[in-house]
Amino acid sequence: MKLKGIITNNLHLKILAFLIAGLLWLVVGNIEDPVTTKQFSDVPVEIINESVLDSINKVYEIKDGKTATFIVKGRESVLNSLTADDFLVQADLAHLSEVNAMNVDITPKSAGSNIEIYRNSNTVTVSIEDEASSNFPVTVVTDGTVKEGYAIGERVATPNLVQVTGPASLIKKIKTVQAMVNVDNAYKDVENKVELIYLNGDGDLLDADRLTADYDSVNVTVRVYKSKNITVNVETIGELPDGYSVKNITYEPQTITVAASDEVLSSLTSITIDDVDISGIHSSKQYTIDPAGYIPEGVYLANTDEQIAVTVEVGKYITKTLTLTNDDIDISGGSPKYNYKLDPETTVKLIISGYQDDINKLKASDFAPMIDVSDRGVGSHLLDLQYSNVDNAEVTVSGKISVTVVKSN
Numbered sequence: 001m002k003l004k005g006i007i008t009n010n011l012h013l014k015i016l017a018f019l020i021a022g023l024l025w026l027v028v029g030n031i032e033d034p035v036t037t038k039q040f041s042d043v044p045v046e047i048i049n050e051s052v053l054d055s056i057n058k059v060y061e062i063k064d065g066k067t068a069t070f071i072v073k074g075r076e077s078v079l080n081s082l083t084a085d086d087f088l089v090q091a092d093l094a095h096l097s098e099v100n101a102m103n104v105d106i107t108p109k110s111a112g113s114n115i116e117i118y119r120n121s122n123t124v125t126v127s128i129e130d131e132a133s134s135n136f137p138v139t140v141v142t143d144g145t146v147k148e149g150y151a152i153g154e155r156v157a158t159p160n161l162v163q164v165t166g167p168a169s170l171i172k173k174i175k176t177v178q179a180m181v182n183v184d185n186a187y188k189d190v191e192n193k194v195e196l197i198y199l200n201g202d203g204d205l206l207d208a209d210r211l212t213a214d215y216d217s218v219n220v221t222v223r224v225y226k227s228k229n230i231t232v233n234v235e236t237i238g239e240l241p242d243g244y245s246v247k248n249i250t251y252e253p254q255t256i257t258v259a260a261s262d263e264v265l266s267s268l269t270s271i272t273i274d275d276v277d278i279s280g281i282h283s284s285k286q287y288t289i290d291p292a293g294y295i296p297e298g299v300y301l302a303n304t305d306e307q308i309a310v311t312v313e314v315g316k317y318i319t320k321t322l323t324l325t326n327d328d329i330d331i332s333g334g335s336p337k338y339n340y341k342l343d344p345e346t347t348v349k350l351i352i353s354g355y356q357d358d359i360n361k362l363k364a365s366d367f368a369p370m371i372d373v374s375d376r377g378v379g380s381h382l383l384d385l386q387y388s389n390v391d392n393a394e395v396t397v398s399g400k401i402s403v404t405v406v407k408s409n
Contacts, residue, residue: 037118038079040087042067045104045124049094059131059167060093061210065124068104074115086110091124101125132168136177137161138196140220144184151259151302152183153223159215162196166211175201177213181220190222225259227302231270232256232291234310238279246278247313247355256291257302264298271295276310284313315355320362322350328364329385329401333374336408340373343402348385351396358392366390371401380404 045068053060068089072079086109091102104122108115140155157179164174179194195217198206234251260268271294276287287310292301326342334340350367352359367387376383383401 033075033077035074036076036079037071037073038082039069039071040084041069043069043084043087043089045122046088046090047124048090048092052093052096053128057131058128059210060126060128061167063125063127065091065104065122068106068120068122070106070117070122071119072108072115073118078115082115096126099125100128130168131165132171133163133165134171134174135161135163136174138218139176139178140222141178141180142183142222143180144182144186146183146224147185147187149227150187150224151227151257151300153225153259153300155223156221158219158221160218162213162215162218164198164211164213170206170210173200173206174198174211175203179218179220181222183222183224186222186224188224190224191220193217193219225261225300226265227257227259228265228268229255229257230268232308233270233272234276234308235272235274236276236278236312237274238277240278240314241280241282243316243318244282244314245317247315249276249310249312251308251310253306253308256306256308258295258299259302260299264296268296268299273308273310276312278312278314281312281314282316284311286311315357317354318356318359319351319353320359322352322362322364322367324348324350324364324369324385328369330368330370331373331403332370332386333372338373338376338378338405339408341404341406343404346399346402348397348399348401350387351398353394354392362390362393367395371403373403373405376403376405378405378407 045066047060047062050060070087070089072082072087088107088109089104090107091104093102096102102124104120104124106117106120106122108117138157138160140157142152142155146152162177164171164177176199178197178199180197181190181192181194183190196208196213196215198208198211200206232251232254234249236246236249240246256271258268259265271291273289273291273294276289278285289308289310291306291308292304295301326344326346329342329348331340348369350364350369352362367390369385369387371383372386373381373383381403383403385397385399385401387395387397389395
């Protein structure tokens with residue numbers, strides 16, 4: 001009875017004391033480890049259930065909402081230890097709305113974290129389009145420069161054809177699929193496994209994350225050979241119009257650098273570009289020629305972009321006659337003892353042949369016409385006209401010069 005009295009007497013005081021103790025515990029807890037909030041910013045959003053679109057041959061692109069910002073609530077001691085990696089931040093394509101939007105669901109990975117998502121208004125907006133596939137050859141490109149005295153030969157990708165799948169609009173933009181391999185300072189064959197890159201018609205990289213190929217990477221072999229310089233020769237074909245002929249053929253470069261196996265390279269000294277067509281042209285013409293089409297099989301250009309610039313000068317071949325007057329003709333070798341008089345009735349002509357552009361601008365003085373009267377005494381003499389040669393002109397003389405020599409007073 002006495003024990004029972006001890007327990008039952010003042011029961012309300014004991015309950016009150018228990019409540020006060022609990023309240024004090026809560027107060028102390030909130031002072032030392034208060035409930036607070038923490039913000040997480042720019043957290044990448046994971047898209048799930050992509051198979052929903054795969055099943056209907058559709059693909060998506062995120063237009064807005066690639067990252068999320070949210071606030072969580074909980075004890076300070078708990079929040080201090082949390083990072084963005086402690087949350088599942090997901091948008092479910094299975095819940096795509098009619099306006100192609102999805103809410104972002106944020107879930108703590110640990111159920112015992114005793115936290116709540118306090119604020120989350122994130123959405124993801126996507127565009128939907130048809131999926132397409134197309135086959136593309138793989139082009140091997142090199143980065144860097146091989147060792148001096150060497151050059152790149154054949155480039156082989158295995159496989160050399162891939163099927164690329166992605167948004168139809170992006171597939172249409174693909175111009176080339178490339179595999180790039182570094183060959184810096186190489187002096188022997190380079191073999192490597194490289195990832196594919198996709199370029200549009202302007203040479204700009206396309207978004208590879210939105211494209212998939214049946215092979216994401218390919219095995220590449222780049223042959224590296226010794227190189228040497230060889231001579232370039234140029235020949236023309238075709239007929240010019242009547243009266244026209246080739247004045248000159250110039251071209252640059254006159255040598256190119258090629259690479260090949262030692263056996264092939266040792267016997268190769270030159271190439272001939274033998275089909276520069278001049279049919280029917282009336283004036284000079286320029287040609288740009290790719291030498292790759294004129295080198296033997298198994299030989300490679302050290303500079304694959306090198307072109308041969310050929311200029312063919314064409315002119316019309318004409319004949320022009322210059323009739324000389326006495327004033328045009330100088331007298332050489334005369335003596336002060338004599339006077340010299342040219343017969344005014346004498347007619348002498350210079351008949352000049354050559355290309356029209358060269359001949360039309362020539363005049364009598366360009367030939368410095370003269371007669372030599374050395375050792376000519378008193379009397380009449382019939383002398384040959386002498387003249388200086390002029391480049392690009394063929395000259396014949398018609399007629400002789402009649403000169404009378406008399407003693408001077």
